[in-house]
Amino acid sequence: MIDLAWLVVAIPLASSALLLLLGRRSDAWGHLLATLAAVASFVVGLLVVLEVLGQSPEERINDVHLFSWIPAGELSIDAGLRVDPLSLTFVMLITFVGSLIHVYSIGYMTHDPARRRFFAYLNLFVAAMLVLVLADSYALLFVGWEGVGLASYLLIGFWNHNTDYAVAAKKAFVMNRVGDMGLIVAMGLMFASLGTVSFSGVDAAASGLSTPMATAIGLLLLLGACGKSAQFPLQAWLGDAMAGPTPVSALIHAATMVTAGVYLIVRADSIFSAAPTAQLVTACVGAFTLLLGAAIACGKDDIKKSLAGSTMSQIGYMVLAAGLGPIGYAYAIFHLVTHGFFKAGLFLGAGSVMHANGDSTDMRTYGGLRKVMLVTWATFAVCWLAIIGVPPFAGFYSKDKIIETAFVGEGWQPWVFGGAALVGAAVTAFYMSRMFFMTFHGKARWVDEASKLGADDPRPRRHPHESPLVMTLPVVVLAIGAVSLGFLLSLGDGITGWLEPVTGHVDHPEPVLPVPVILTATLVLVAAGVALAWRQYGMNTVPLTAPAGSPLTRAARRDFFADDVNEALAMRPGQHLTRTLVYADTAVVDGAVTGAAAGTVASGRVLRKLQNGYVRSYAAMILAGVVIAGAVLHLVRL
C-alpha cells in the first residue's frame, strides 16, 4: 500500500484536471466528484497509515521512488515520496479536514455559478499541499510549495470581479514569492555545499556543514516558512486573504498553506540543529508573531480577519515550538493538528454565521445569535474552548505543552519565550471570548426582516437562520475532534511517540518553573481573559459602530501598519526602481537600437545619392577607384 501512496496525490490532482478540462459539462456533478476525490485521497492515506502503524518504529521512514526527475549533470533529482509519520500526520490532517471542507462547500457554494471551478481549485489546493508534505526532496517540496501558492491565488481571488479581492489575491501571491525566493536560494546553497537537495541526503550530510553556511540556509528556509505561514515580517497577506470564500479561508488556515512553514522547519531539523542562531531567530519570530497576531485579532471587528489574526498567533506558537529544537517539534505538530480541527471548525462556524447574516462579516452587527443558530453556537463554543486551552479540550493539551517547553532552557530565553507564550494564551482567551460573546451573546444588534420597526432604526435588517445539514455536519465532526483529539493523541506517548522516528527521541527536561505553576498560571490568565471579555462584551452593550479606541487598538485595526511599512520599504522603492529601469530601457537600450537604425537610414540616405543612375557617375567612381588603387600601390612600393 505504501507503494501506492502516490494515489493520495494523484486522485485529487486528476479530479481537478478533469473538472477544469471538462468545463461546464461537469457543472452538474463536479462538486460531488471533487468531494469524492478528497475522501478517496483520505481513504488511501488512512490505509497507508495503517500499514505504517504495522511497521516497527525504526522502519517507519519509507522512501518511495517514483521517477528520475531532473537528471542534469551533477544535479540529479529523483521524484519520490517520503512516507513517514510526519508526512502521514499531515496527510491525515489535510485529507480529513479537507474532505470536511469539501462537504461544507457543497452547501456554502450552492448558489455560486462557478461552483465547479471552485471545487477544481480546492482539489488542486489539496493535491499541491499533499505534494508538499509527501515530497522526498526540497525540490519536489518546492513544486508543492508553488502549487499551494498558485491554488491560494486562484481561490483568494475566486471572486475576482471585485477589484479588492483580486488585489488581495495578488498581494498574497507576491508576498509568497518573497518567501519562495528564500527557499530557492536555500536550495541553491544546499546544492552548492552538500551536492544534494533530497531530505535523506541533506540529513546525512548536514552535520558536516560549517556553522555560517548552516545558519544562512536555516535563515533562508525560515524566510520561506515565514512567507507561507504568514509570520513576521511577511504576515500582511493573511488578513487580506479573507477575500476568498470562507471554506477557502478554513482550508488555508487549518489544513494547508500556513502549516507548510511549520512543516518545513520541522522537516529541515538537520539544518536547524546545525545552526543554533537560525533556531533562536525562528523562536523569536514565533514569539513575536504570536503576540502580534493576538493583538491584531483583538482589534478587528471583522470576524474573519479576527480569526486570521488568531491563526497568525497560533502559527506563531507552532513556529516558537519548532524554533526550540527537537524538544518542541512534536508539540508544534501536535498543536498544528489540534489547531487544524478547531480552527477549521471556527472558520466554518464563522462561515455559517456569515451565511446566516447575508455575508456580513461585521461582528458589531451580530449579537444574540445563539437562539437562532443553536448547532453553530454549540460547535463554535467547543472550538472556542479548545483554542483558548480549557481542559479537557484539545487546545489545552497541545498549547500547554508548548508553553511548558517554552520555559525550558537557560539564561533569558525561557523567561522571554515562556512569558510571551503565557501572555499570548491570555490574549487568545480574551479575543476568542470577545468574538464568541459578540457573535452569539448579548442583545441582538440586528432587526428581523419581518419586524415592524421604523426605517430610521440604524440596525441592519437580517434573517438569521441555521445552516443546512451539509454545512453543520462537517462542523460537528470538527467539533468532536476539537473536544477529543487532544486527549486521544496524548494518550500514552501518543503523537510524541508516533513522530519520534522523525523528530528524534528527547528526554523532556525540566522547565525553569515547576510544571504545576505554569499550568496554574496559564489557566488563571485564560480565566482572566475570558472574564474580561465577558465584562466588556457579554454583559455590556456593544456599540454598533466601533469606538475610537486607544492608539494600540487603532494600530491593531490597521495590522500594526504592516501595509504602510511594506509600501514604504518595498513598493515605493520598487516603483521608483522600475521607473528608472524603464527610463534607462527607453533612453539607453532602445536609444542604442533606434539610434543604430536611424544612423543606418541616414547613412543610406547619404549614400543613396551615389546611386544616381548616371553611367558617367559610375564611370567616374570606377576611375576614382583606379586612381586610388594605383596611388596606393605606387606609394606602398616606394
Next chain:
Amino acid sequence: MSLMHYLVLSGILFTIGAVTVLVRRNAILAFMGVELMLNSCNLALVAFSRVHGTLTGQVMAFYVMVVAAAEVVVGLAIIVSIYRARRTVSVDEPSLLRN
C-alpha cells in the same frame, strides 16, 4: 636609350580617353574614348615588348585588338538598338534605375 617617351605618350592618351568617357554624353564618343584607352595600352605593350626583347607584348596587343573588335561590334549594336528604342544616343537618358 630607354623608351620612356612611348610610355609617357601612352599615359597621356589613356588619360584623354578616360576623361572623354567621363565628359562626353554621346555614347558613340564615349565609346571612342574607350577605344583610345585600349590603343594607348597597346602602345605601352608594344614598347615593353621591345624593352624585353620578346614578342609576348606584341601578341598581347594583337589579342587586345581582336577583343576590341568584338567589343566594338557588340557595343555599337547596343547603341543602335537603344537609339531605335529611345531615339537618342545620350548616355544620361537611360537612367531609369535612378528612381
Next chain:
Amino acid sequence: MTESAVGSGGELVLFCIIGPLMVVAALALLFARKPVHAAVGLIFVMIGMAFLYTALEAPFLGVAQVVVYTGAIMILFVFVLMLVGVDAADSVAETIRGQRWIAVALGAGLVAVLAGVVLTANLPPAVGLEEANAMTNPVGVAYEIFGSTVFALELVGVLLITAALGAITLTHKERLSAIRDQRATVRLRQRAYARGEGSQVLTPAPAPGVYALHNAADVPALDPEGNPIDISVPRVLRIRGQELAPADVDGHVASIASGTFVQPVASPPAPSPDTSDPAAGRTDEEGGER
C-alpha cells in the same frame, strides 16, 4: 635592323613629330562639337599609332592596326554615326552637377599616378627585337600566336563569332506588318482621298520644274496658268526651306509665273512648260507621301 635602330635618332625625330600630333588629334575627342570630327581625330591617332608600331619593330601590328582599327572599327563607328544622325551635335551643357570638375580632377589624378609610376620606374635600355624578329616580325608573332597561345586564339575566335551573333540579335528587328507594295499604296491613297484626307491627289505628283538655266529639284513646276506647284518639290527640300521661288531662277520663268510672259524676240525656243516630263519624273511612292 641594326643595334643602333633601338632608339635611334631618326626614330626619335619621328616620335617627336607624330606624338604631339597624336595628342592634339586625341584632344578632338574631348573638344570637337561634332562627333564626325572626333572620329576623324581618332582615325588620325590610329594611323599615328601604326607608324609608332612600325618604329617599335612591330610591322605586323602596324599593318594590323591600320587594317583592323582604321579600316574596320573606325569605319564601323562612322557608319553608326551616320545611322543615328550625323548632325546630332553633343549638347555643351553638363547635366550632372560637378561631373566636369570631377572628370578633370580624376584626369589630373590619373596623370599624376601614371607620371609617378613612369618616372620612378627603373626602365632598362631596350633590348631590341632583332633576335626575336630574326625570321621577320610576322613569322615571329605567328609562332607565338599559333604556338604557346593557340588556345587563347581559339577562345578569341569563339568570342568573335559570339559577338557577331550578338550584334545580329541586338539589331535584328521583327517585321510586324506586311510589306507595303505598290498596289497597297494606291489603295491606301484612294481611301484617304475618299475620306478627304491627305494630299487629295490621285495622280502621280508633278515633277519639279526643269528649266534650261536652272535644272534642279528645288524649283517648283508651273501649272498651265503659270502658278508654281508646291508639291512638285521633294518634301525634304521644302522642310529644310531650300525650296526656290520661280523668281529666284530667272526673270523669264518669273514672268511666266506672274502671267506677264511676252514672247522674246530672237530667243531660243522657250523651254516647254510641260511639267509631266517623264525624264524628271519620280516614282509614285514619293508623290504619294507628300
